[in-house]
Amino acid sequence: MRTYVLGLITNRLGSSALTLLIVSFAVFFATAMLPGDTATILLGQAATPEAVAGLRAAMHLDEPAFFRFARWLFGLLQGDLGTSYVNNVPVAQLIGARFVNTMRLAGIVTLIAVPLSLILGITSAMFRGSAYDRIVTILTIGVISVPEFMIATSAVLLFSVYLKWLPALSFAGDVASFWQVLKIYAMPVITLTFVVSAQMIRMTRAAVIDTINTPYVEAAILKGASRWRAVIIHALPNAVGPIANAIALALSYLVGGVIIVETIFNYPGIAKLMVDGVSTRDLPLIQSCAIIFCVGYLALITFADIVAILANPRVR
Amino acid sequence: MTISTTMPRRLSYRFSWVGMIGFAIILFWAVIALLAPHIIPYPVGEIVDEDYFGPMSSKLLLGSDYLGRDMLSRIIMGARYTVGISLAAVCLACFTGGALGMAAAVVGGWFDTVLSRFLDALNSIPSKLSGLVIAAAVGSSLSVLIVMLGVIYIPGAYRFARSLAVNINTMDYITVARTRGEGISYVVFSEILPNIIGPLLADFGIRFVFIVLLLSGLSFLGLGVQPPYADWGALVHENIGGLPFGAPAVIVPSLAIASLTISVNLLIDNLPKKIRDRSA
Numbered sequence: 001m002r003t004y005v006l007g008l009i010t011n012r013l014g015s016s017a018l019t020l021l022i023v024s025f026a027v028f029f030a031t032a033m034l035p036g037d038t039a040t041i042l043l044g045q046a047a048t049p050e051a052v053a054g055l056r057a058a059m060h061l062d063e064p065a066f067f068r069f070a071r072w073l074f075g076l077l078q079g080d081l082g083t084s085y086v087n088n089v090p091v092a093q094l095i096g097a098r099f100v101n102t103m104r105l106a107g108i109v110t111l112i113a114v115p116l117s118l119i120l121g122i123t124s125a126m127f128r129g130s131a132y133d134r135i136v137t138i139l140t141i142g143v144i145s146v147p148e149f150m151i152a153t154s155a156v157l158l159f160s161v162y163l164k165w166l167p168a169l170s171f172a173g174d175v176a177s178f179w180q181v182l183k184i185y186a187m188p189v190i191t192l193t194f195v196v197s198a199q200m201i202r203m204t205r206a207a208v209i210d211t212i213n214t215p216y217v218e219a220a221i222l223k224g225a226s227r228w229r230a231v232i233i234h235a236l237p238n239a240v241g242p243i244a245n246a247i248a249l250a251l252s253y254l255v256g257g258v259i260i261v262e263t264i265f266n267y268p269g270i271a272k273l274m275v276d277g278v279s280t281r282d283l284p285l286i287q288s289c290a291i292i293f294c295v296g297y298l299a300l301i302t303f304a305d306i307v308a309i310l311a312n313p314r315v316r
Numbered sequence: 317m318t319i320s321t322t323m324p325r326r327l328s329y330r331f332s333w334v335g336m337i338g339f340a341i342i343l344f345w346a347v348i349a350l351l352a353p354h355i356i357p358y359p360v361g362e363i364v365d366e367d368y369f370g371p372m373s374s375k376l377l378l379g380s381d382y383l384g385r386d387m388l389s390r391i392i393m394g395a396r397y398t399v400g401i402s403l404a405a406v407c408l409a410c411f412t413g414g415a416l417g418m419a420a421a422v423v424g425g426w427f428d429t430v431l432s433r434f435l436d437a438l439n440s441i442p443s444k445l446s447g448l449v450i451a452a453a454v455g456s457s458l459s460v461l462i463v464m465l466g467v468i469y470i471p472g473a474y475r476f477a478r479s480l481a482v483n484i485n486t487m488d489y490i491t492v493a494r495t496r497g498e499g500i501s502y503v504v505f506s507e508i509l510p511n512i513i514g515p516l517l518a519d520f521g522i523r524f525v526f527i528v529l530l531l532s533g534l535s536f537l538g539l540g541v542q543p544p545y546a547d548w549g550a551l552v553h554e555n556i557g558g559l560p561f562g563a564p565a566v567i568v569p570s571l572a573i574a575s576l577t578i579s580v581n582l583l584i585d586n587l588p589k590k591i592r593d594r595s596a
Contacts, residue, residue, distance in 0.1 A: 022437035030446075031453045145525060145577040147532045149552060150570040153559055161562045256444040256533075263537055264556075275537055278452040286452050293445050301440060 008309050016302040020295065024076070027290045028069050031283050076291065082284035086277075091288045095270055099292070102262070102269035106254050108185065109192040114247055117197045121204025121243075126231050128209060136201065143198035148260040152191040159187065188265045195257040196250055203246030211239040241311020248304030255297050335586030341579035345572075349395040356389035361544065369555070369563035379564040382555050387565050390551055391572055397547035398573070401462055402531055406524040408466030413473025414516055418504045420474070421481035422490075432478070439471035443530050451539040461540060465527050472526075476519045480512040521584045525577045532573050548573045 063071075075082065081091035124136040143151065159166045166186050211217065212235050220230045262272040274289035348355070357377075358364050365380035372379045378387035416435075420428040450464045484490065485508065493507050509516075534540035535549030546554065551569035558566045 018433075019437040019440050022434060023441055026438060026441065027449055030449050141581060142574075142578065145529075145581045146570070146574040147529050147536065147549070149533065149536045149549075150574060153552070153556075153566060153570060156559055157562055157567070161560060252442070255442040259444050259448070260533060260536065274448060275539075278448050278539060281452055283452070286449060290441075290445055290449050294441055297442050297445075298440055 005309065009306055012302060012305050012309065016298055020298055023294050023298070024073060024291060025069065027287055027294070028072060029065070031287055032065055032068070072287070076288075081288040084282050084285050086280050086282045086285075091284050094273060094285065095288060095292070098268055098270045098273050101267065102258060102271060105185070105188060105192070105262075105267065105269060106258065108189050109196060109254065110251060112189065113193045113197045113200060113250075116193070117200035117204055117247075117250070118243070120197075121201040121246075122208055122231070122236070124201070125205045125208035125212060126227060128212075137205075140198040140201050143194055144202070148191070148195050148257050149264060151194050152187075152261060152264045155187055155190050155194075159190075188261045188267055191261050191265075192254065192257050196253050199253050200247055200250035203250055204243050207242035207246050208235065208239050210242065211235040214238075241308055244307040244311065245304045248300050248307060252297050252300045255293050332586045335583050338579035338582030338586065341575055342583065345395055345399055345576055348392055349399040352392050352396050356386075356392050358386040358389045360385065360389050360393045362386075369558040369561055369565055372564055378568050381551070381565045382557055387551075387568060390546060391548070391569060394546055394548045394551050394569065395572070397458075397541050397545055398528060398531065398549070398576070401458065401465070401541070401547065402524055402527045404462045405465035405527050405531075406469070406520060408462065409469035409523055409527070410473045410516070410520045412466070413470040413475075414477040415504070416470070417474040417477030417479075418481040418508050418512075419500060421478050421485050422500055422503050422508065428478075431474075435471040435474050439475065443468050443526070444533060447530060447534045448537075448539065451534065456534070456539055456542060458541070458545070461531070461534075465531060468530070469523050469527060473519065473523060477512070477516060480515055481508050484508050484511050518584050518587060521580050525580050528573065528577055 072082070079092070081095065083089070084091055084094060120136055124133040127133050166183055208231070212231065214235075217230055217235045220234045221227070225234065258269065259271040259275065261267065262269045263275050266272070270289055270292065274286060274293075277285040277289065363384045364386050365376060365384040368380060368382050368384045370376060370380035370384065376386050376388065378391065381387055381390060416431065420431050446468050447464065450460075454460055454464075456464075481504075490503060490507055493503055498507075531540055531547065532549030532552075535547050536553045538550075538553050541547040541550045543550075543554075548569040552566055555563065555565035555569075
């Protein structure tokens with residue numbers, strides 16, 4: 001049986017690798033479709049034809065697209081992210097520190113959102129149909145159906161305009177005290193936590209309800225176990241797999257959320273870098289950032305699937 | 317059993333009042349979007365207030381924006397872009413994705429395998445990221461936006477339609493139709509489609525919400541609808557400077573988006589089971 005599980009996991013990893021290849025292909029060709037010649041755009045209208053031809057050769061733009069894709073992918077695998085068109089700096093150097101910033105933000109949000117969502121999701125499933133459950137459900141649906149920027153602007157309105165607890169949209173560079181760090185991170189973290197938790201609560205609640213609806217939990221209740229006991233001791237161990245799956249899936253919503261949140265709060269992360277890159281049309285930068293986000297997203301989804309495989313006792 | 321088959325099918329669906337409210341709000345925005353140029357109190361580009369980020373008043377019902385333009389007029393015109401672009405994009409996504417999905421289920425074989433593999437891979441690019449990459453590559457004119465939003469949601473629509481069609485495809489009447497010598501398009505549109513149209517319509521609504529949210533998000537980043545046009549997301553983008561003052565110019569467009577997306581969700585959640593699960 002062990003080899004069977006290993007086989008399933010290898011299979012899943014293999015299909016993720018194939019997906020990643022197709023994704024990088026799509027990202028490369030979407031950006032390579034750019035109307036107009038990159039060399040002409042870079043050198044401007046006044047450039048001589050010789051200069052344009054020289055730059056084209058230097059950038060390998062005269063080669064067929066497929067070779068350029070292979071060259072780009074090969075460089076990527078070796079950690080060479082290319083050179084920024086705009087300021088001629090290696091992309092890796094631009095991304096470096098900002099990547100750490102984004103990961104820090106994502107890490108803090110995960111640490112807050114996961115326990116919060118588990119508690120809310122499990123308890124609302126336990127008291128399904130109660131006023132508490134209905135309030136949680138309405139709030140999560142509300143958060144899911146509005147754009148992320150609305151959560152962010154509402155947080156600003158509440159905490160800095162009306163309550164005046166936190167600074168508004170500025171991300172101050174000076175971090176003198178722990179208190180200041182807390183103030184700076186508060187708003188982005190609050191917004192992202194809302195976005196991610198709403199998804200996580202919904203999925204956790206659904207996973208637990210699925211387990212509670214099984215006959216053996218009903219049997220436990222009929223034999224006289226309290227509702228807490230029936231859920232915590234009987235149902236929860238079997239729901240661990242689906243819940244872990246829900247958490248990993250919900251965390252993938254961080255990718256979309258972080259793009260909005262870093263832009264609105266001017267947070268020096270990789271998503272802000274990418275949005276800035278889009279307005280200056282800095283293709284190597286955009287490609288690299290897109291691949292990094294796709295890898296993160298795919299990793300989370302693959303992880304969710306592997307957890308689901310491991311947690312299923314029928315294949316173990 | 318025999319009684320129910322001989323009884324004429326009852327067309328009176330029971331709608332819950334929550335669903336009715338959702339439907340009413342959707343209808344309201346649809347009418348606003350259609351009639352927009354005739355009901356705006358001031359021309360959209362005209363500066364009517366000496367003050368910027370003006371408060372709500374009897375003259376300017378929703379205050380003024382960062383240049384002193386009437387916010388109510390801009391929201392009414394914005395409804396055209398938000399609803400119009402999203403509706404066009406969702407039609408593109410659901411018709412293409414739905415047709416491909418049903419065809420893949422009927423044809424099967426390598427066509428199904430290759431298409432599923434490819435579209436599933438595209439589905440694993442986060443939607444906002446695809447939007448950023450495409451906006452960077454080809455810019456964001458209105459037609460590009462429609463095609464882009466449609467294409468981004470084709471894989472999802474494909475997967476949903478295929479999963480439903482696969483179940484129908486195993487039915488005896490499909491085998492009969494094939495034995496009769498019917499072509500793929502007949503089987504897809506005359507045998508499979510009528511059986512899954514209910515869930516497909518619900519999916520249409522859900523995908524419409526996704527598209528409205530993505531379009532608003534992109535416009536909010538300044539990469540969606542470009543001036544002089546403005547959808548609701550772009551209105552938030554251009555008036556974001558009024559946020560520290562709590563100006564209505566920032567709050568009202570957000571509320572407009574929320575009212576639209578939440579009411580579509582409410583309507584779909586409260587659709588009669590007969591429509592939603594007709595395939596079951």
